[in-house]
Amino acid sequence: MITFLKIFDLKTYIFTILAISSFSSFMVTSFGKTIPQIILTFFKRSRDCVILSAGLIFAFTWFLRARPHNRPKNYKVVPIDVFAKKCKIDGIRTEFKTHDVAWSFMKQYKQTYPLHNFALVSDLGNSDKPTIFRYI
Incomplete structure (x- = not known):
């Protein structure tokens, strides 16, 4: 009976089981909650920074x-x-201020002279050539 108790020392097994369970609880807490929360918080803040900078x-x-x-x-x-050549039509006004x-x-x-553009x-x-604003 003494050899049986030495082989199956209850204290050693209890401490081993407690150490394994507490370590696994630590690992589950770290990798299951703490680390993902840190990463998600980082990406949420970086998302806000990207949106603000955009x-x-x-x-x-x-x-x-x-x-x-x-x-x-x-x-x-x-x-x-x-x-498609510039021409001159007598009697029309060509100079404007606005x-x-x-x-x-x-x-x-255009309504009066439909064959002309x-x-x-x-x-x-800043340019040598005149700039065309409208063309009809």
């Missing part, structure tokens, strides 16, 4: 594109015949 980049690019540009001070209506007035006259000229152009300071 919004700031969008706002900055929009601000750069939305700032006022140099607008021309004079507009010209250029009549173009059916052969875009809207020039566009309105262009539409009226019209281009609304202006000279900008």
Whole structure:
């Protein structure tokens, strides 16, 4: 009976079982709850940073594109015949100071002279050729 108790010492087995169960509980808690929570918190915060930075980049690019540009001070209506050559029509006004007035006259000229096309152009300071704004 003594040899049986020495082989099956209850204290040793109890301590071994407690050590294994506490270590496995520690591992389950660490890998099941603590580490995933840390990783999820990191990705949630990084997601917020990515969204915020994307919004700031969008706002900055929009601000750069939305700032006022140099607008021309004079507009010209250029009549173009059916052969795609510039021509001159007597009796029409071709010089304008505002875009809207020039566009309105262009539409009226298109109805009056249906065989001609019209281009609304202006000279900008940064180019050698006139810039076409509208073409009908």
